[in-house]
Amino acid sequence: MPDRPPSAEPEPPSFGAGSATEDSVIQAILRDRHRGGPTPSLDVGDDVAVLPSGEAVGADMLIEGVHWDARSSAEDVGYKAVMVNASDLGATGATPRWLTLSLALPDPPPMGWVTGFARGLHAACAALDLRLIGGDTTRSPGPIVVSISMGGPLAHGRAVRRSGGAAGDQLYVTGGLGQAAAGFFGADPSAEALRRPRPPIALGLALAAAPAVHAMMDVSDGLSRDLSRLCAASGLGAEVWPEALPLGRSVPAGPDGLAWATAWGDDYALLVAISPEWGAEAQALAAALGAPLSHIGQLHAGSGLRFRGTDVPQPIFDHFSAPPASPPC
């Protein structure tokens, strides 16, 4: 049950927006979107949309050389492709149940890679108890492309939007920020967080039951960028306390670590705006589910994002640019 009425006009549909470049692509796509006829869906302006049937649906595409490199095995790619999509659903309060897979492969198809990919995909499906229901395969004259669409029902009949934040809400985030960057830049040789993300899906579903949880999203593009989106969607500003950020275990203290933790992405943590009187209860619930929530700041009237005592780290990753060749920090 939503704790506030949905807006009359549906918000723009959800796109995994990143940079100004991505935003301009998305705007070009949405400018003259067909809106006539019966409305077949509720757009939620978040990482997933919710259909009238109560089914939530999202989509994410991973591309060789953009979203993974030689450090990731085929199995890692299959596993991660499922998890990044499931993260979007969980952060909206929807239980991932099914996926379609469209897969583009070089000619001839690298069958060893396909077998490993399938193993990782099925391991993630088994971990989340979700089912591959269809898809498409085709030849790619370029990189391998993994495109997944995933859906499932709202766990509590309620989609938690980015736009639901209220002034005075406490901001919480789950742990391990920057650990994916630590893997990418060599500080964590296992690169486990980068290769095998484990989004706190059960926590997202549990939190969606609480009306005091006003806004929620996953932190796939870095806290700076994603919290800015939550602020913009909610029409509010935010203050973050850098010393309160729950850093990954391989993330150094100081400005380097702060940049990894807030300006890189790929961590698939949960970012939540919670009414102050329910903060302690949310933390107890999160601890019980093994995904502790750290209180990292608050929403306030106004706009913009501030980091107390320091500048807001600028994004160091962009889906429309090649990643930096060497660590930027």
Add this chain to the structure above:
Amino acid sequence: MPDRPPSAEPEPPSFGAGSATEDSVIQAILRDRHRGGPTPSLDVGDDVAVLPSGEAVGADMLIEGVHWDARSSAEDVGYKAVMVNASDLGATGATPRWLTLSLALPDPPPMGWVTGFARGLHAACAALDLRLIGGDTTRSPGPIVVSISMGGPLAHGRAVRRSGGAAGDQLYVTGGLGQAAAGFFGADPSAEALRRPRPPIALGLALAAAPAVHAMMDVSDGLSRDLSRLCAASGLGAEVWPEALPLGRSVPAGPDGLAWATAWGDDYALLVAISPEWGAEAQALAAALGAPLSHIGQLHAGSGLRFRGTDVPQPIFDHFSAPPASPPC
């Protein structure tokens, strides 16, 4: 209402299978598919799957240089991407209502192309009254990739499968076979059918209401290949009468035209197996909907596909091989 009980064990999920190569990729992906836990979906072993909520879902991916070339404008690509997905739904008896779009673009993104693509996409959405509800954009270091997932409810509560054919069923197909090949090979300079397919979706939905319509699918990979799949799924054989095939207006008579009409694909015609006593009624319905059905053969006990008086044309298109540089006929 299905005219026969669904099989107890769900069939394998739907993949846009083409060649032996594609089949081996699909088998590698499905071999150890997770099947435990509650079944979140009904696999239909067809071009789309049907979820317990009654939502049908399919997915199709189009790649620059594989599925389109310089003869197609950006607008054509956007239009076609919607139509090929809608064709899959309509051929199962599901009304297309929503889609997600994942789009991979070079860096920097070709904004003129994106704008044209969006125009074509929205024109197709408006024609079918369906809504873009979400998606993803990313950088491609290779070709442009358009990946769509599309869904909607069963129009009559019934999914018409490939596997429903019965011995003695009459085989019908909608017109224009080979016209896409005629466009590709220059016999139709406008290449209209290739660039702007118009699948007979309303007819698919109307036919799905009739229990006498036993099996249905779209002919996206050529009649030889697609009818072979319908036969295999139904455990039957088929005889086709080549002289009865409804050729596209630019398709020559003789063996060349036959190959274009049956062994190329991209026509998005509807292939239907109908109980003999209802054939005339189906044809009247189809004529009324402006998508006439031609009676092209029949299903029989046994297996395999025969063309009366000639060899079965072998596929001349494969999603895992480059298209022929010059007309094969």
